[in-house]
Amino acid sequence: xxxxxxxxxxxxxxxxxxxxxxxxxxxxxxxxxxxxxxxxxxxxxxxxxxxxxxxxxxxxxxxxxxxxxxxxxxxxxxxxxxxxxxxxxxxxxxxxxxxxxxxxxxxxxxxxxxxxxxxxxxxxxxxxxxxxxxxxxxxxxxxxxxxxxxxxxxxxxxxxxxxxxxxxxxxxxxxxxxxxxxxxxxxxxxxxxxxxxxxxxxxxxxxxxxxxxxxxxxxxxxxx
Numbered sequence: 724x725x726x727x728x729x730x731x732x733x734x735x736x737x738x739x740x741x742x743x744x745x746x747x748x749x750x751x752x753x754x755x756x757x758x759x760x761x762x763x764x765x766x767x768x769x770x771x772x773x774x775x776x777x778x779x780x781x782x783x784x785x786x787x788x789x790x791x792x793x794x795x796x797x798x799x800x801x802x803x804x805x806x807x808x809x810x811x812x813x814x815x816x817x818x819x820x821x822x823x824x825x826x827x828x829x830x831x832x833x834x835x836x837x838x839x840x841x842x843x844x845x846x847x848x849x850x851x852x853x854x855x856x857x858x859x860x861x862x863x864x865x866x867x868x869x870x871x872x873x874x875x876x877x878x879x880x881x882x883x884x885x886x887x888x889x890x891x892x893x894x895x896x897x898x899x900x901x902x903x904x905x906x907x908x909x910x911x912x913x914x915x916x917x918x919x920x921x922x923x924x925x926x927x928x929x930x931x932x933x934x935x936x937x938x939x940x941x942x943x944x945x946x947x
Contacts, residue, residue, distance in 0.1 A: 724782060726767060730790050733759050742789065748823035755790045764797040777809055784817060789826065796829035802836050811837040815847060821858035824901055831865040839869050842883055852890055857899045864890055864905045871912040884913070888924060895928045903936035910940035918944055 730753060738754030746752070768776060776798045783795035795817075799810050814834045821827040838844050851863040867887035873880055891906045914921040922944065929937045 726763070726779060726794075727783070727786065727788075727791060729763055730755055730760070730788075730794065746789065746823050746825055748789075748826075751786075751788045753788065753790045757793070760790055760794050760797060764794055767794075768798060773804065773806070773810070777813060781813060784820075792826045793829050796826070796833045800829075800833040800836060802840075804836070804840065807837055807840060811841070811844060811847075818851065818859050818862055819856070821856060821862055823858070824861075827858050827862050828865060831862050834862075834866045835869050838866055842879070845883065845886065849890070852893055857897070857902060860894060860897070861899075861902045861905045864894065864902075864909055868909060868912065871909050872916070874916060888920070891924070892928055895931050898933070900933075903933045904939070906932065907936040907939035911943055914940070914943040 733753070733755045735754035738756075739752040740754075742752040742754060767779065771779065780795040780798040783791040783798070786792075796814075799814065804810060811834075814830055814837065817830050818827075821830070838848070845867070848863050848866055851859045854860055864887065867883070867890065870876070870880060870884040870887050873884075876884060887909070891909055894902055894906060897903065910921050910924060921940065925932075925937065925941060929940070932940070
């Protein structure tokens with residue numbers, strides 16, 4: 724696959740060792756920086772229609788190479804996308820493979836776009852909250868972040884925001900650091916738009932959060 728060879732041509736073995744130590748998931752790392760991946764992806768996107776991008780993203784993901792999976796997600800990150808059903812189904816299938824924050828977050832940035840495009844897909848995501856894979860449970864919350872960031876949400880979006888907050892409440896007793904971090908991240912982003920709602924959440928659930936997550940969630944409140 725010539726696209727994979729283009730990624731490999733940018734490999735930096737010394738940086739790859741550092742990335743492997745940092746991300747900890749056992750897979751191949753090339754040591755290619757995100758801006759370099761972005762530049763390649765821009766070219767690949769320009770040369771392909773959506774079906775071809777989906778096919779390339781699927782092949783990249785199957786390699787289990789860190790940078791190839793990042794590129795796969797970037798190939799599918801797009802706000803407006805006609806006939807995006809296969810894109811969403813592919814991202815949803817990827818969720819079973821989540822085992823580290825970076826790849827999961829890149830995939831869910833693409834997933835966020837598809838959830839905003841069709842919020843009915845939140846029904847597909849809610850079962851992730853009880854999945855045995857903690858990274859998939861975390862991804863359910865990461866996928867709903869756009870609703871924490873909306874400055875002028877419509878009534879339907881406010882209902883979806885409340886649904887996401889109910890998901891955060893369901894995860895609040897999880898002890899995994901990255902899940903606690905995701906809850907804090909969600910609340911911190913929401914605090915910039917709806918500080919009273921975040922204060923209410925912390926009043927009800929804050930004592931059950933890890934101290935670092937509670938502090939992070941409230942970090943912006945003192946400035947509001």
